[in-house]
Structures are given as structure tokens and as C-alpha cells.
Amino acid sequence: MTVLVTGGAGYIGAHTVRALRSSGRKVVVLDTLERGNREAVIDAELIVGDVADQGLVAKICGDKGVSSVIHFAAYKAVGESMLEPEKYWNNNVASTEKMLDVLTEQRVDKFVFSSSAAVYGTPLSMPVTESDPTKPESVYAETKLAVEKLLGAFSQNTDCRLRSVSLRYFNAAGASKDNRIGEDWSSSQNLVPQVMRALLDKDFKLEIFGNDYPTPDGTGVRDYIHVEDLAVAHVKALDYLESGGETLVCNIGTGSGTSVMQVIDLAEKISRKKVPYRIAARRAGDPISVFADARLAEKKLGWKAARGLPEIIESAYEWHRTHPNGYRRGN
Numbered sequence: 001m002t003v004l005v006t007g008g009a010g011y012i013g014a015h016t017v018r019a020l021r022s023s024g025r026k027v028v029v030l031d032t033l034e035r036g037n038r039e040a041v042i043d044a045e046l047i048v049g050d051v052a053d054q055g056l057v058a059k060i061c062g063d064k065g066v067s068s069v070i071h072f073a074a075y076k077a078v079g080e081s082m083l084e085p086e087k088y089w090n091n092n093v094a095s096t097e098k099m100l101d102v103l104t105e106q107r108v109d110k111f112v113f114s115s116s117a118a119v120y121g122t123p124l125s126m127p128v129t130e131s132d133p134t135k136p137e138s139v140y141a142e143t144k145l146a147v148e149k150l151l152g153a154f155s156q157n158t159d160c161r162l163r164s165v166s167l168r169y170f171n172a173a174g175a176s177k178d179n180r181i182g183e184d185w186s187s188s189q190n191l192v193p194q195v196m197r198a199l200l201d202k203d204f205k206l207e208i209f210g211n212d213y214p215t216p217d218g219t220g221v222r223d224y225i226h227v228e229d230l231a232v233a234h235v236k237a238l239d240y241l242e243s244g245g246e247t248l249v250c251n252i253g254t255g256s257g258t259s260v261m262q263v264i265d266l267a268e269k270i271s272r273k274k275v276p277y278r279i280a281a282r283r284a285g286d287p288i289s290v291f292a293d294a295r296l297a298e299k300k301l302g303w304k305a306a307r308g309l310p311e312i313i314e315s316a317y318e319w320h321r322t323h324p325n326g327y328r329r330g331n
């Protein structure tokens with residue numbers, strides 16, 4: 001009874017591997033290491049390879065006794081997805097389908113998928129619920145929604161009915177409490193790593209993408225979820241499938257919104273430093289405000305965020321302060 005974690009050397013994947021190990025499960029990680037880090041895989045076997053390699057996936061399933069899969073392996077840069085769409089369709093969707101074919105043959109019937117709140121596009125009302133319309137605004141988001149739909153189709157397969165949970169993450173941030181895993185500001189353009197860079201890299205100034213939004217302080221509002229809470233959500237999703245749960249699509253957020261300026265204020269308080277910033281133009285495609293209705297996850301998975309923005313900022317600050325070069329040498 002082993003859990004195969006694809007992309008387990010990535011930011012969210014690596015945190016999830018540890019949460020699975022803490023829950024007593026056996027774990028094997030499959031990751032190309034194209035964008036993941038070997039050092040992030042703690043206390044689990046790492047196999048370097050691609051989910052599209054059907055022979056390899058079949059062998060792992062057979063050799064390791066895989067009974068469920070948590071699938072993170074994918075590209076996730078929104079901007080890049082618009083410039084190189086084919087690369088995204090190939091890696092995120094075609095490769096996933098190849099793997100799903102093998103899993104069906106191997107009778108692996110439980111699957112947790114790393115989806116995104118990006119599938120909603122610019123939501124019409126707030127908070128966003130799972131039954132709200134999906135309207136992806138990037139190729140990245142299209143590929144996430146396509147896999148959700150693919151999973152719906154595989155759940156109809158009469159040979160091996162795959163049951164899945166697609167977790168639509170809101171804004172993952174923070175680092176592990178013991179400071180062993182975190183993000184790299186050079187490869188993530190998301191707000192929290194960029195705020196940390198502004199605090200710690202004297203040559204860098206944060207750009208705030210617009211302060212004239214119709215929000216209380218004029219800056220964009222998002223739902224920041226601690227990466228360790230996110231990791232626990234995957235364990236809960238697996239518990240749910242193991243106890244017979246049916247295919248489900250579920251938001252994973254805290255349910256409350258935080259503005260860019262609030263993130264900066266807290267980062268200044270925690271670090272006791274000023275965040276150098278300048279107000280820049282709005283970023284194309286940025287919605288004004290997005291936060292989750294997180295009630296379904298609580299009802300179906302028994303999951304609720306346990307950590308708030310202070311834990312996110314404290315852990316991120318500690319990680320970036322001690323790992324200014326991410327996992328690379330020279331820290």
C-alpha cells in the first residue's frame with residue numbers, strides 16, 4: 001500500500017510527502033527534477049523520471065505496490081503557459097492521460113489531483129464556490145480544468161473506476177516549520193516570495209501591481225493558504241478516498257481575503273524591516289479579489305486551515321533569510 005507522489009520534489013509536493021509520511025504511509029516520489037529539487041524530498045524514495053513514461057509508471061506500480069496516486073507533476077507558470085501553450089498541453093494534460101491509462105491497467109483506483117483556483121478565472125461573486133462557473137483565463141488554467149474533466153471521464157471507466165479528488169488551491173505560501181523546505185524567489189513570481197526578496201535582497205524592489213482597485217486599501221485581495229495546511233488537505237483527500245468517497249472537486253483555501261498591502265504590513269512587522277516597493281501598473285489578467293468558500297472541504301474531507309497569515313509570513317521569512325539561493329549552494 002504505497003502512495004505514488006508525482007512531482008514530489010516540487011514546493012507543494014515535497015510538503016505533502018512529509019505529511020503523508022507523518023500519517024504513516026509508504027511513499028514513492030516520481031519527479032523529473034526539471035523544476036523540482038532532490039533536497040526537498042525528505043524521508044521517501046525518489047525515482048527520477050517522467051509520468052509519461054508508461055513502462056516506468058507500470059513498473060513502479062508493480063514493484064512498489066502502489067494503491068493511490070497524488071499528482072503534482074506539471075508546469076505552473078501562468079505567463080510561460082501563454083508563450084508556450086503546446087508545452088503546457090503536452091506536459092500537464094497529455095502526459096497525465098498516459099499515466100491514467102497505466103493506472104487503469106494496474107488497477108490503481110484512487111487519485112488526488114493538484115488543481116487550481118485559476119480555473120474560475122475572474123469570479124463573478126465572492127467567496128468562490130465549487131459550483132460557480134469555470135472560466136480559465138490562461139493556458140495553465142485550461143490544462144488544470146482539462147485534467148479535472150479527464151478525471152471525470154476516468155471515473156466512468158467500468159474496468160477500473162478511478163475515484164479522484166481535485167483540490168483547487170488558492171494562493172499557497174510559506175515554508176515548513178522546521179525550515180527544511182520552501183520556495184525559491186528566483187523561480188516563483190508570486191507575492192510572498194517577492195516580498196521576501198524585497199526584504200532581503202538590497203538590489204530588489206517589490207512592484208505592487210495596482211493600488212487603485214475597488215478594495216479597502218486599493219490593492220488586490222487573495223486567499224493565502226499555508227503550504228503545510230495544503231499538504232494536510234492531500235492526506236485528508238486520500239483518507240476520504242480510502243474510506244470509499246466518490247469523485248470530488250474541492251476548494252482549498254482559508255475563506256478569508258488579504259490584500260497586498262496587508263501582506264507587506266505584516267512582513268514589515270515580523271521582519272522589523274521596511275519592504276521597499278513602488279506602485280506599478282495593474283498586471284494583465286489579475287482579478288480584483290479572489291477568496292474561497294472553504295466549507296465543502298470541511299464537510300467532505302474534515303479539513304480546515306489551521307494556520308494563518310502570521311505563520312505564513314514567519315515561516316517564509318525564516319526560510320528565505322536562511323536560503324537566499326533556494327536549494328542551490330552558497331546559502
Ligand code: UD1
Pocket residue numbers: 078079116117118140169170171172189190191192194206207208209210219220221222260283285286
Ligand atoms: C497565481 C497564479 C494562479 C495560481 C495562484 C496560486 C498568476 C497570474 N496566477 O495567482 O494561476 O493558481 O498563483 O499559486 O500567476 N502581486 C504584486 N506584486 C508581485 C506579485 C504579486 O503586487 O510582485 C499581487 C498580484 O497582483 C495579486 C497578489 O499579489 O493581487 C497575488 O499575486 P500572486 O502571488 O502572483 O498570485 P495570483 O496572481 O493570485
